[in-house]
Amino acid sequence: MSEKPKILHQQIVSKSRLFTVEEVEFKFSNGVERTYERLIAGGAGAVMMVAMFDDEHVALIREFGGGIEEYSLTLPKGAVDLGETLEHAANRELQEEIGFAAKKITFLKHMSLSPSYMKSGIDIFLAEDLYPSVLEGDEPEPLELIKWPLANLQELVMRDDCNEGRAIAALYLARDYLDGRKA
Structure with a gap:
């Protein structure tokens, strides 16, 4: 096999x-x-960021998902533009979606999204040392920014409006990475 x-x-x-x-x-x-x-x-890939406001709080967005016709709590994410590095795309998307940029961006993992039906995947990053910086994005409406304690991750993932599998996986990856750094 x-x-x-x-x-x-x-x-x-x-x-x-x-x-x-x-x-x-x-x-x-x-x-x-x-x-x-x-x-x-099409395109050059996709990125998703676990953006940390501080050592304890992660940035979530409430965004409408056309596929499920509902609003979900999720992470900032977006497409990589042609010729753009993954790190640059991650920082650009942060500025477009949450109004912050990151001084430190750490690659965590490349994940497939549905290996039986999709060839593409998404690259997950941890974004730290945030500072205010806004770029105009392409969202049809303003995204709601929510500051969530990472220590309450279990409570978050049990909510009905937290249902995006790749965001949930990214949050656990980031939590474990950050916990490993403390040890």
Whole structure:
């Protein structure tokens, strides 16, 4: 099972403004052939930031999610512009979404979003030493900024309006990283 399946054929089957759907035929080491469809996002990637106001409080945003038709508590995030480094994109998105920039940005992890159906992923960063700095963003309405105690992470993730899996994972990654630094 350690041998990766071979790609027999791949083709674009659909395109929209945001997504490309690719059909990929794989042949597994046991001879089984299977056709998958996967989303291929355009652009240069995506970033999500756990922005710390201080040693204890994280910046959350309340943002409308068109896919679920609800407002959710989540983390600042966004697309990486072509030619932009991940760190620069992270700092730009912070300024656009929460009105702060970070003096220190630490890479935590690259995560796949849905490995069976999406080729792209997201890069998670810890942002510290925040200072006020505002850039105009592309959100359709102002985002609500919420200062949340990281010590109350369990309470946060049990809320109905905290439902974005990648944000929850990023918060736990950051908490554990910060706890490891204290030890």
